Amino acid sequence: MIRFVLRRLLGVFPILLVVFTFSFVLMRVAPGGPFDAEKPVPPEVKRNLELQYRMREPWCEARFLPALSQGLSPAEERAVREGAPWASRAERICTGAFQYGWMLSNYLRGDFGPSYKYKDRSVNDFIRSGLPVTLQLGLIAVTFALCIGLFAGLVAAIKQNRWQDHAAMTAALLGISIPNFVLGPVLIFVFSLGLLWFPPARWEGFSHMILPGFTLGSVYAAYIARLTRGGMLEVVRQDYIRTARAKGLSESLVVLRHALRGGILPVVSYLGPAMAALFTGSIVVERIYNVPGMGRYFVDAAINRDITLAMAVVVVNAVFLLIANLLVDVVLGLLDPRVRYE
Amino acid sequence: MSFGPSATTEREATESEVRGAKRFDSLRTALESFRGSSVPTHRIRSHGEAPAGERGDLPLNRPFVRAFVAAATIPLLFASCTRERPTFGPEERRKSGNVLYLGGGSEPESIDPSKSYDGPGIDIVRELFEGLMRYDPETLEPVPGAAEAWEMDEDGRRYVFRLREGLVWSDGTPLTAHDFEWSWKRVLDPATAAQYAALLWDLEGGKAYNLGRGSREEVGVRALDDRTLEVRLERPVPWFLSLLPFAPFCPAPRHAVEAHGLGWTRPENIVTNGPFHLTRWIPNYEIELVKSPTYWDRDSVRLERAVVVVSDDNHSMMRLFRAGEIDWLGSNTRPPPEYLPYLRTKKDYREDRYLGTYFYWINLREDRNAGSPLRDKRVRRALLLATDREAIVRYVTQGGQRPAHGMVPDIFFEKGYPLPTPIPFDPEQARRLLAEAGYGPGGKPFPTIEILYNTHEGHRQVAEAIQQMWKRNLGIDVAIVNQEWKVFMSNRLEGHFQIARAGWIGDFLDPYSFLSQFLSESEANEARWKNPEYDRLVALALEEPDDEKRYAIYAKAEAILMDELPVLPIYYYSQNTLIGSWVKGFVPNAQDIHPLRSLWVEEGE
Numbered sequence: 041m042i043r044f045v046l047r048r049l050l051g052v053f054p055i056l057l058v059v060f061t062f063s064f065v066l067m068r069v070a071p072g073g074p075f076d077a078e079k080p081v082p083p084e085v086k087r088n089l090e091l092q093y094r095m096r097e098p099w100c101e102a103r104f105l106p107a108l109s110q111g112l113s114p115a116e117e118r119a120v121r122e123g124a125p126w127a128s129r130a131e132r133i134c135t136g137a138f139q140y141g142w143m144l145s146n147y148l149r150g151d152f153g154p155s156y157k158y159k160d161r162s163v164n165d166f167i168r169s170g171l172p173v174t175l176q177l178g179l180i181a182v183t184f185a186l187c188i189g190l191f192a193g194l195v196a197a198i199k200q201n202r203w204q205d206h207a208a209m210t211a212a213l214l215g216i217s218i219p220n221f222v223l224g225p226v227l228i229f230v231f232s233l234g235l236l237w238f239p240p241a242r243w244e245g246f247s248h249m250i251l252p253g254f255t256l257g258s259v260y261a262a263y264i265a266r267l268t269r270g271g272m273l274e275v276v277r278q279d280y281i282r283t284a285r286a287k288g289l290s291e292s293l294v295v296l297r298h299a300l301r302g303g304i305l306p307v308v309s310y311l312g313p314a315m316a317a318l319f320t321g322s323i324v325v326e327r328i329y330n331v332p333g334m335g336r337y338f339v340d341a342a343i344n345r346d347i348t349l350a351m352a353v354v355v356v357n358a359v360f361l362l363i364a365n366l367l368v369d370v371v372l373g374l375l376d377p378r379v380r381y382e
Numbered sequence: 383m384s385f386g387p388s389a390t391t392e393r394e395a396t397e398s399e400v401r402g403a404k405r406f407d408s409l410r411t412a413l414e415s416f417r418g419s420s421v422p423t424h425r426i427r428s429h430g431e432a433p434a435g436e437r438g439d440l441p442l443n444r445p446f447v448r449a450f451v452a453a454a455t456i457p458l459l460f461a462s463c464t465r466e467r468p469t470f471g472p473e474e475r476r477k478s479g480n481v482l483y484l485g486g487g488s489e490p491e492s493i494d495p496s497k498s499y500d501g502p503g504i505d506i507v508r509e510l511f512e513g514l515m516r517y518d519p520e521t522l523e524p525v526p527g528a529a530e531a532w533e534m535d536e537d538g539r540r541y542v543f544r545l546r547e548g549l550v551w552s553d554g555t556p557l558t559a560h561d562f563e564w565s566w567k568r569v570l571d572p573a574t575a576a577q578y579a580a581l582l583w584d585l586e587g588g589k590a591y592n593l594g595r596g597s598r599e600e601v602g603v604r605a606l607d608d609r610t611l612e613v614r615l616e617r618p619v620p621w622f623l624s625l626l627p628f629a630p631f632c633p634a635p636r637h638a639v640e641a642h643g644l645g646w647t648r649p650e651n652i653v654t655n656g657p658f659h660l661t662r663w664i665p666n667y668e669i670e671l672v673k674s675p676t677y678w679d680r681d682s683v684r685l686e687r688a689v690v691v692v693s694d695d696n697h698s699m700m701r702l703f704r705a706g707e708i709d710w711l712g713s714n715t716r717p718p719p720e721y722l723p724y725l726r727t728k729k730d731y732r733e734d735r736y737l738g739t740y741f742y743w744i745n746l747r748e749d750r751n752a753g754s755p756l757r758d759k760r761v762r763r764a765l766l767l768a769t770d771r772e773a774i775v776r777y778v779t780q781g782g783q784r785p786a787h788g789m790v791p792d793i794f795f796e797k798g799y800p801l802p803t804p805i806p807f808d809p810e811q812a813r814r815l816l817a818e819a820g821y822g823p824g825g826k827p828f829p830t831i832e833i834l835y836n837t838h839e840g841h842r843q844v845a846e847a848i849q850q851m852w853k854r855n856l857g858i859d860v861a862i863v864n865q866e867w868k869v870f871m872s873n874r875l876e877g878h879f880q881i882a883r884a885g886w887i888g889d890f891l892d893p894y895s896f897l898s899q900f901l902s903e904s905e906a907n908e909a910r911w912k913n914p915e916y917d918r919l920v921a922l923a924l925e926e927p928d929d930e931k932r933y934a935i936y937a938k939a940e941a942i943l944m945d946e947l948p949v950l951p952i953y954y955y956s957q958n959t960l961i962g963s964w965v966k967g968f969v970p971n972a973q974d975i976h977p978l979r980s981l982w983v984e985e986g987e
Contacts, residue, residue, distance in 0.1 A: 070868075071868070071869050071872045071873075072868030072869050072871060072872035073868075073872070075577075076868060076872055077871065080906055081577045081580065083905065084592065084593045085575070085576070085577060085579050085580060085592070088572045088573075088575040088592075089575040089577065113905065114875065114876075114905070154644070157491055158489065158490075158491050158492065158665070159492040159497045160491075160492045160494055160497070160644065160645075160648075162644065169665055170665065170666075228701055233701065233704055233705060239705065239707065240701040240705045240707065241698050241701060241707070242691070327694075327695045327698065328695065328697075329698070330667065330691065330702070331667075332666050343866065343867065343868065344868070345868050
């Protein structure tokens with residue numbers, strides 16, 4: 041098993057490199073740059089900025105488009121570029137290559153680089169302050185999802201085709217189909233603005249975590265309920281359950297000790313990707329509840345063309361997803377004797 | 383180039399940055415405004431509206447879904463339906479203590495005075511750092527800050543400032559004229575890459591140094607001794623003193639910057655000289671300011687603490703206000719437009735004029751849109767005449783905006799700026815002009831034109847209204863296209879548009895802030911409209927120190943602009959906010975600048 045884990049861990053690096061490269065290229069080819077604003081800065085000032093943030097590389101300019109190094113106005117620069125499309129393309133690729141190398145070398149040193157938008161901060165700052173919060177929120181959401189989902193799924197399976205089953209499955213269907221950007225405001229409206237039970241937003245204590253945790257977890261609770269029900273129904277028809285019953289074990293022991301172990305296997309394998317999805321799901325939830333996590337940067341950083349921050353979020357999420365999947369595989373092996381590590 | 387970019391639209395940008403969440407909003411607000419809004423929403427819908435997907439809306443955002451959600455929540459509403467409050471937020475303060483809780487808008491990009499460029503960042507810089515001058519909270523005229531006296535030479539090109547005695551940084555280090563000299567040069571240093579550097583280009587040798595052509599020593603700012611600062615300008619700048627409270631002119635603590643590098647603005651490292659000190663800064667969450675014990679005028683600062691709640695989700699801020707978690711929405715958060723008709727009946731809602739103009743650029747670049755009818759100024763005039771701006775502000779924006787008759791906002795009118803010639807809503811004359819230009823019945827068919835705007839509910843509604851007006855009044859087919867902010871800006875700056883939505887917010891109280899963007903050489907002149915007479919008049923105005931006389935020259939220049947119409951002015955901005963009745967000292971002003979040192983909270987017992 042240790043060899044299996046080590047091998048999987050080694051496999052993480054090439055995957056990360058691909059993710060890194062792919063997101064870099066996407067960020068670079070997106071139209072608009074991090075320093076475009078409605079209130080344009082003079083071209084010379086913008087040039088200073090671009091040099092600082094490696095959006096321009098003097099060496100590449102000198103090599104392919106020497107005219108650029110004088111700090112031309114955007115119109116003049118466009119004219120130069122249109123006059124020499126191939127050189128212009130070469131210059132862009134060359135600059136991109138330099139920037140890629142610069143970022144990659146930063147990453148190797150564990151430094152995500154400076155944020156392009158937030159000029160006082162490095163990307164590491166954002167990850168350091170946001171990641172624990174997002175993890176905490178995710179953990180609460182998973183806990184909610186597991187408690188509610190497993191319970192509802194079990195009840196539904198045990199009382200198959202009775203009203204409890206129908207009620208639980210209808211609730212699950214609703215949970216799956218109501219998106220969290222609808223559920224969130226509705227919950228706030230009812231529980232904080234109407235009933236005054238919970239604060240409407242912010243992240244200060246346990247009472248602040250309940251609504252966002254529930255909002256984020258509800259979809260997963262619903263999936264888990266359905267998966268548990270399905271898994272349980274399949275397992276209770278197996279021979280070993282009949283054996284257990286034949287031994288004269290009590291029904292609760294049969295269900296909790298024998299059936300549940302097999303019944304939740306689909307839930308466990310679902311948890312891996314779900315953990316990562318929780319991460320991205322928090323984009324909306326963090327915004328609605330003003331939670332200082334890092335999920336929001338998935339969208340914000342890309343919109344702002346904050347290249348370093350956007351890439352860091354993607355890479356961190358990829359790491360998270362890979363680890364979660366690895367954990368799931370290990371746990372599956374422990375739960376299910378039929379699974380082998382190879 | 384004269385003055386560099388002198389106006390700002392950060393708040394527009396901030397607004398646009400929330401568009402990620404925006405598309406879900408109609409649903410959300412349908413729910414939230416339910417409780418009180420019996421007011422019908424005046425939405426002008428057009429026939430030629432693109433299908434949902436193309437507009438960037440979720441298909442979810444359809445009437446039947448809304449109806450479904452509404453039906454599902456109505457029973458809940460009845461449960462929570464209480465007496466209708468006269469206020470949107472709580473009637474009594476829910477928070478306690480001498481602490482102001484306010485909204486801060488989106489995460490500040492930088493609170494380094496030399497680098498700060500965005501609205502939220504500049505607002506924090508103003509509390510932490512104080513320049514030679516500071517703002518009068520009511521008139522925004524410059525009043526003495528770190529300087530206690532100054533002299534200006536006859537020709538308006540040399541100033542000598544005398545600093546107050548005994549100024550110190552928050553760590554006890556003396557604050558001297560040398561700090562100002564270093565900080566101003568730091569803004570101009572190309573290695574700082576300060577976005578506001580162009581504001582200091584008027585210093586002698588400032589531009590050359592910033593462009594890497596001159597030396598640091600030649601820049602026209604010099605500490606004559608610890609308390610005397612000499613400033614030399616390239617040309618007279620009539621509003622120079624009113625620039626001094628602004629972030630790039632504030633001092634940065636050399637010793638802290640050099641000791642901590644990029645991280646010097648972190649609460650544990652920062653050294654400040656303003657009325658407040660930074661004690662907490664959690665990205666996208668909260669900034670905590672505490673009254674500074676070392677500020678020279680600490681006795682007139684009444685707040686003990688201010689907690690700035692950072693969030694770019696206006697709806698989330700509305701809920702926090704409603705629940706009494708914040709006392710004031712802040713000047714970087716605007717109530718979403720759907721709320722306005724409802725809010726107008728509430729006592730804690732404020733609506734004031736704002737120093738900004740909402741308009742459409744018309745692309746006149748030589749290399750684009752060849753043969754476009756928009757090149758004919760009669761056509762442009764016809765379009766403006768066919769735009770019922772009164773109806774737009776009354777039924778579409780609904781937030782106290784005023785129909786625009788020029789680019790210089792109405793706030794200047796009472797300062798002596800001559801009233802522009804009104805441009806009425808006159809479809810009759812518009813049709814005549816269009817016919818004169820050869821279009822319409824019996825003439826050439828008018829090609830479909832395109833209005834480009836950044837994805838945002840408010841801009842969409844205005845564009846749709848105008849689309850409909852032009853169709854109805856002129857028979858012109860208009861396509862409206864929205865784009866994500868950066869794509870939109872890139873297309874605008876590159877000139878890939880026919881008509882594009884824009885907003886311009888003034889940085890300082892001089893019409894130059896609005897008129898400079900139309901100068902032939904200005905980078906901000908997105909229409910690439912060129913008029914030598916206009917350039918001459920604006921340059922002439924700068925020579926005139928007397929406000930009234932200067933305004934008269936500006937007005938002549940603006941008349942040329944309004945005759946040629948490279949832009950279609952639509953409305954003058956307003957500022958809308960929610961503020962608890964217990965927050966005292968709040969005075970509305972043109973730029974929505976509210977230094978916290980003049981605010982306080984009244985404890986109700």
